[in-house]
Amino acid sequence: MSANSGRTLTTSGQDLAKNGNSSNNKAPWKDAGTVLQPTTPTRKPQPVSISAAISPKPQNAITIAVSSRVLFNMEKEQQIFEQQGMEEYIKYQVAHETESFSPGPAFSFVKALEAVNAQLRELYPESEELFDVVLITNNHANVGLRLINTINHYQLVIERFCMTGGNSPIGYLKAYHTNLYLSADPDKVHEALEAGIAAATMFTPDKMTEVSETQLRVAFDGDAVLFSDESEQIYKAHGLDKFFEHEKAHENKPLDHGPLKGFLEVLGKLQKKFYAKGHRMDCPIRTYLVTARSAASSGARALKTLRSWGLEIDEALFLAGAPKGPMLEKIRPHIFFDDQMFHVEGAAEMGTVACHVPYGVAQRIGDKPHH
Amino acid sequence: MVSVVLNTDVKQEDAGNAVVVAVTSRALFESGLEDDDAGVWKLSLAFPLLQAVQKVNDCLLEKNPAESLLLDVLLITTDSQHQKLSSLLISSTKHHGLGVGKFCFASEETFVDSLLENNVQLFLSTNKDEVQTASQKGVPSAMLEARKKDSSVSCQREDLRVWLDEDLISLRDSASEPGSRHSPQRFLAKLGEIRQRFSVSDSPLWISLVILHGSRENCGKRLKTLRSLGVSVDDVYCLAGAPSEPLLSVLQPHFRFNCCFMD
Numbered sequence: 001m002s003a004n005s006g007r008t009l010t011t012s013g014q015d016l017a018k019n020g021n022s023s024n025n026k027a028p029w030k031d032a033g034t035v036l037q038p039t040t041p042t043r044k045p046q047p048v049s050i051s052a053a054i055s056p057k058p059q060n061a062i063t064i065a066v067s068s069r070v071l072f073n074m075e076k077e078q079q080i081f082e083q084q085g086m087e088e089y090i091k092y093q094v095a096h097e098t099e100s101f102s103p104g105p106a107f108s109f110v111k112a113l114e115a116v117n118a119q120l121r122e123l124y125p126e127s128e129e130l131f132d133v134v135l136i137t138n139n140h141a142n143v144g145l146r147l148i149n150t151i152n153h154y155q156l157v158i159e160r161f162c163m164t165g166g167n168s169p170i171g172y173l174k175a176y177h178t179n180l181y182l183s184a185d186p187d188k189v190h191e192a193l194e195a196g197i198a199a200a201t202m203f204t205p206d207k208m209t210e211v212s213e214t215q216l217r218v219a220f221d222g223d224a225v226l227f228s229d230e231s232e233q234i235y236k237a238h239g240l241d242k243f244f245e246h247e248k249a250h251e252n253k254p255l256d257h258g259p260l261k262g263f264l265e266v267l268g269k270l271q272k273k274f275y276a277k278g279h280r281m282d283c284p285i286r287t288y289l290v291t292a293r294s295a296a297s298s299g300a301r302a303l304k305t306l307r308s309w310g311l312e313i314d315e316a317l318f319l320a321g322a323p324k325g326p327m328l329e330k331i332r333p334h335i336f337f338d339d340q341m342f343h344v345e346g347a348a349e350m351g352t353v354a355c356h357v358p359y360g361v362a363q364r365i366g367d368k369p370h371h
Numbered sequence: 372m373v374s375v376v377l378n379t380d381v382k383q384e385d386a387g388n389a390v391v392v393a394v395t396s397r398a399l400f401e402s403g404l405e406d407d408d409a410g411v412w413k414l415s416l417a418f419p420l421l422q423a424v425q426k427v428n429d430c431l432l433e434k435n436p437a438e439s440l441l442l443d444v445l446l447i448t449t450d451s452q453h454q455k456l457s458s459l460l461i462s463s464t465k466h467h468g469l470g471v472g473k474f475c476f477a478s479e480e481t482f483v484d485s486l487l488e489n490n491v492q493l494f495l496s497t498n499k500d501e502v503q504t505a506s507q508k509g510v511p512s513a514m515l516e517a518r519k520k521d522s523s524v525s526c527q528r529e530d531l532r533v534w535l536d537e538d539l540i541s542l543r544d545s546a547s548e549p550g551s552r553h554s555p556q557r558f559l560a561k562l563g564e565i566r567q568r569f570s571v572s573d574s575p576l577w578i579s580l581v582i583l584h585g586s587r588e589n590c591g592k593r594l595k596t597l598r599s600l601g602v603s604v605d606d607v608y609c610l611a612g613a614p615s616e617p618l619l620s621v622l623q624p625h626f627r628f629n630c631c632f633m634d
Binding site for chain 1: 570571572577579580586587588590591594595603604605606607608609610611612613614617618620621
């Protein structure tokens with residue numbers, strides 16, 4: 001496996017990952033013309049009419065909560081907060097209230113969710129089974145106007161938000177049936193996971209590769225993300241070869257579920273709605289499993305587990321321990337979930353928006369590979 | 372017959388600048404249930420509110436011992452039954468050492484007049500009809516909230532937590548005008564002024580804005596309106612039609628005040 005390169009993504013406290021410079025101001029998806037996979041649907045997305053888009057009821061919708069720092073680039077402001085304190089930070093935000101933030105790492109993901117919604121509305125105009133993107137931030141309400149102005153500027157369909165003024169957002173996440181929470185703050189993500197909410201710490205990639213405008217692509221690591229970390233414990237203790245052996249031996253025993261299984265499930269539910277209307281080949285949602293497991297040995301257990309749960313995954317990529325960055329660069333997911341910072345960093349280096357799921361044994365022992 | 376009695380156990384505040392908050396006797400005491408030894412009434416729902424008001428006043432005085440912008444609590448009876456029990460109310464209040472500055476003994480027919488005469492800027496009750504009646508006659512009013520013991524909000528328990536919203540379904544305060552002594556705007560401005568005495572992160576008063584319906588446009592407008600009144604809210608929630616009960620149980624406000632935003 002390749003060694004970790006010099007760049008690191010910090011995960012402690014309030015620090016943000018390094019941000020690419022100029023690419024954030026451009027909308028990368030506009031230049032996506034050269035990247036056409038056979039699976040990309042050619043149907044154009046419908047324009048989202050904001051006045052017509054009424055928010056679905058929380059219990060019907062798939063609620064995706066994003067924090068302000070993953071939706072937008074607030075690096076400068078974050079520095080002011082860290083170096084000069086809360087009062088100066090708020091003063092700065094208010095003084096720049098009419099200036100929009102530039103997009104953050106979750107931005108293209110949110111746009112893709114909107115594109116899926118547009119297509120769902122077209123096929124099922126009465127249904128409330130849609131993505132509902134909610135901004136949940138512990139920012140003070142004084143920053144509210146700037147955030148609202150920025151949402152307006154990009155015409156994002158975000159009608160629900162909670163700016164908690166410093167209180168933990170966890171209560172709100174639970175109260176409003178959040179299906180997935182993305183934040184730049186690993187402590188909040190930890191809290192959310194402890195509370196049983198699927199959550200991940202999102203990092204800004206070094207560069208933003210172009211992603212599809214019409215097809216939402218979500219990539220998952222297997223162990224300790226979709227599945228529990230039971231097998232990963234073996235890998236940590238005894239290495240890759242033992243891991244492969246063990247998995248082959250237990251091929252027919254389904255793994256226990258991991259924190260993001262539920263999110264894959266809701267994606268699958270929406271996919272079936274597209275299939276029902278004849279859109280299997282050009283489904284606007286595509287899911288990927290990107291795992292260190294090997295097709296020859298340990299992969300089967302992963303696939304059989306998914307099958308036993310009644311879940312499908314569109315593409316399963318068994319890397320047998322090879323680095324994930326290059327594969328993800330080919331896939332171009334809007335978002336990638338992994339429990340190991342090593343893989344998150346590797347993905348981000350190559351332009352994938354990668355999120356860390358701080359779950360399982362990798363967090364306790366440290367996530368450098370065993371050999 | 373309406374009478375006002377001063378509570379001699381409590382320092383009387385400067386009438387000019389104080390914000391008079393009236394609380395009904397039925398909200399403060401569980402009538403009929405007497406403490407065995409003392410023969411006084413047990414405390415009810417409004418007690419946490421009084422504690423929180425006390426805390427705000429204490430903090431204000433700590434910052435400035437000569438502070439005159441304080442919250443002045445008036446205990447008012449709103450029915451003739453309680454009106455007759457004045458001495459019991461006074462003794463119960465004193466027994467519990469409550470920060471009530473004045474007592475006002477009124478009946479169903481006279482209580483609103485009393486509120487107006489005593490320059491009450493906020494009337495709190497557990498009775499919906501009373502709130503409605505008072506509001507229609509021009510007294511900013513709100514229902515007191517029942518509060519859970521174990522709040523998940525990290526703020527200290529005794530902070531005064533105010534929820535501002537604009538419930539479209541509720542009544543419109545047609546009787547009062549923006550400049551009038553009793554308008555909601557004036558109460559909000561006073562609230563904002565008190566909030567300004569404290570910094571962002573260290574305040575015994577916490578103001579939440581909740582936009583129940585409509586879009587974020589609505590929210591932006593309300594924030595601007597409040598700002599123009601001098602009210603800096605701490606947190607803001609835009610629910611876009613989502614139920615408010617979950618938020619209510621997380622925030623645990625002492626009362627919810629309908630802002631009646633004039634568009």
